[in-house]
Amino acid sequence: MLKIVVCVSGGGTNLQAILDAVETGKITNTQVLAVISNNKGAKALERAKSHGIEAEALSPRQYPHREAFNQAFTDRLKALSPDLVVLAGFLVRIPPQTVEAFDGRIINIHPSLIPSFCGVGYYGLKVHEKVLERGVKVTGATVHFVNEGMDEGPIISQKAVYIEEDDTPESLQQRVMEQAEWVLLPQAIDDIANGRIQIVNGKTRRKTE
Ligand code: GAR
Secondary structure, three states, X not given: OEEEEEXXXXXXXXXHHHHHHHHHOOXXXXXXXXXXXXXXXXXXXXXXXXXXXXXXXXXXXXXXXXXXXXXXXXXXXXXXXXXXXXXXXXXXXXXXXXXXHOOOOEEEEEOOOOOOOOOOOOOOHHHHHHHHHHOOOEEEEEEEEOOOOOOOOOEEEEEEEEOOOXXXXXXXXXXXXHHHHHXXXXXXXXXXXXXXXXXXXXXXXXXXX
């Protein structure tokens, strides 16, 4: 049984997709241990509680400086002891000591086709604003393992979404979520839970049966 902790910041629609997939059996062999939000008002915390899952807020604002938060966040995860940490719209930079403690055991969903429209300053709606500003015709979402870089770890899966003439950042965000994110993230968790993904030479590979 893969034990996971899901980290969130806001609406929690990706968290919802995970919880629904666990309940309907699209994700197998997986237990959600807890949900952590850096924002105590996040709707995601309500979603977790209504599924009977432990939900807690842990914010950099509660600490005198960033390093104190980094340590507290890492210590909390270590205490929960998950097999996998899932960043489902977690808009806080993952501390280096967390990456070290959970090497190869943290995944993230990003709302673009990495390596486009990612890195510092590219998160949430901002990604879709930049996509429309640049005028690209295809965007999408990516699930990847987290390393010490920003959106740089081995890519697990990607899905393309076409831009439409009258898209706004909001309409595009919604379509990327519906068509890509809510599909890719549960799928990646199920693949990891069932041993279908391995990392070879810094890249992921699907295990053959
Ligand atoms: C999602 O679009 C997710 O891909 C993005 O934040 C949104 C959270 O929505 N994550 C990032 O931008 C990470 N760099 P949600 O709270 O409804 O799942």
